[in-house]
Amino acid sequence: MDRSRVTVVIVVLAAALALPFYAGPFWMGLATQIIIFGLLALSVDLLLGHTGLFSLCHASFFAVAAYTTAILQVRYGTPTVFAAPAGVLAGTLLALVFGIAVRTRGVYFILITIALGFIVWGVAYRWSSFTGGDNGVTNVPFPSIGPLAVTSHLQYYYLVLAIVMLCALGYRMLVSSPFGLGLRGIKASESRMRSLGYRTALHLYVAFVLSGALASLAGVLYVYYNRFVNPVTGSFQISVEVALMAIVGGSGTIIGPFIGSGVLLGLRNWVSSFFELHAAVMGVVFIATVLWAPDGLVGLARRLRKRRTGIRKDPA
């Protein structure tokens, strides 16, 4: 890691840790949301940024995990120590099934993931006796494990921050491992990787399941923050938005999806306070990104820095 990157990591961490000292409850809530959706965007980007697969069904893993944890906690009174892992497990099991999508590539992969996503959304919406239909599942309590209980949004913010930091660390280890290198090779050329001896379909399947597991973890974190879950959580719109977050922030990086999450959620909060068609603004942001910063804000920052220093360096 070069020095500027270490600096960025330290600054971001310090800002995140110090945030509660200068931000009110509204901003704390937004920050928690940004971190959770950043994790979801990061999970999408494991596929998008490292293998080139564009998934539009990640809201499904997110929602199935959220529903599982919520239903267990609210309806069956299951303690967090079981309900939370069960949520991650349920979402991951779904990813094991949805992983069949990696048999296809390109636009077919996108179409299949959209279709799979709609199945989950449809079930959540229509199977109301189990999922609560449009009303969803409400009154999810704060998580508590034995005597350790979260009692405030502030505490929950720190819990989320700690878990997401660990995830980011693990993610970094994963993408810099031989497996991660293999994924980047597949993104560059799958056929070439096959003739080097890589069983590429299996690699992509494993990446898909890992990505789904991470999205599921984000879903569990979300349901304890939001305190309720409804079919919107698993909607196509969420899948699209988190993919946009990864692209706007900077695909293929770790900080990028979190920046994208911050930009999109921040902008939506701000714009929706005075403009009804806030979704249209999201569209404009996306178009601007594709036109002027195709590598996202992180890519843009790198390019500007390169221009300023005038040194041509290969991106590490």
Add this chain to the structure above:
Amino acid sequence: MPETLLSVREIHTYYGDSYVLQGVSLEVAQGCIVAILGRNGMGKTTLIRSVAGLTPPREGDILFRGRSLRGRPSYAIAQEGMAIVPQGRRIFRSLSVRENLVLPTSGLARGPRSMPVDDHSRRWTLELVLQEFPQLAERINHLGGALSGGEQQMLAVGRALMANPELILMDEPSEGLAPRLVQHVEEIMRRLKARGHSVLLVEQNLALAMAVADEIHVLSSGRFVFHGTPAELAGASEILDQHLGVAATRFA
């Protein structure tokens, strides 16, 4: 008599409806360089792709170390001990030189049936490959896409060596290289042979094939029209003239 490593038996390969290889057979013995010569569009690359499992033949069989490769996917064939240096190099432009080189060594690219090279003196490591190609060592952290054509060719060969293959398939390694670099390719081929590698070489460069090959096949419209040693080919003026488009006097 050295052992037969690769045996191609009467293969017929199609690209969609076009009938490219029309019954081709050849053998590559352990430690030998076998060259396939022929003009553009005669099926040379298709032959390499057939052997590597990228375009499997519709009929016929290919045996590698006595085992049929029929129906085996390309990654499994690679794991059996075959490495390809594809036409146009095809290195990973977005990965660094080091990453390009270590990709084939990963445990993820080696299957349960991969044969370890028992003889350690023959085993290629990153250090040995960089010793062989000092220019790559200088540019180890550069992106593959930032290399010159000649360096990319070295990288493609180096990447193939890192897999420690029994057989190397080379598709026109001299294509697009300056004469001085073709000379270098020739040296590389000699050293590969000295180290006991077997090579199936597809070339348009007659001089290169003549200089390094033990045996030469001439491919014309999907069939072999000549098989013999370089010396025999030099004497076959009709073949040179008709199928390779060179005046026989050059080699007489």
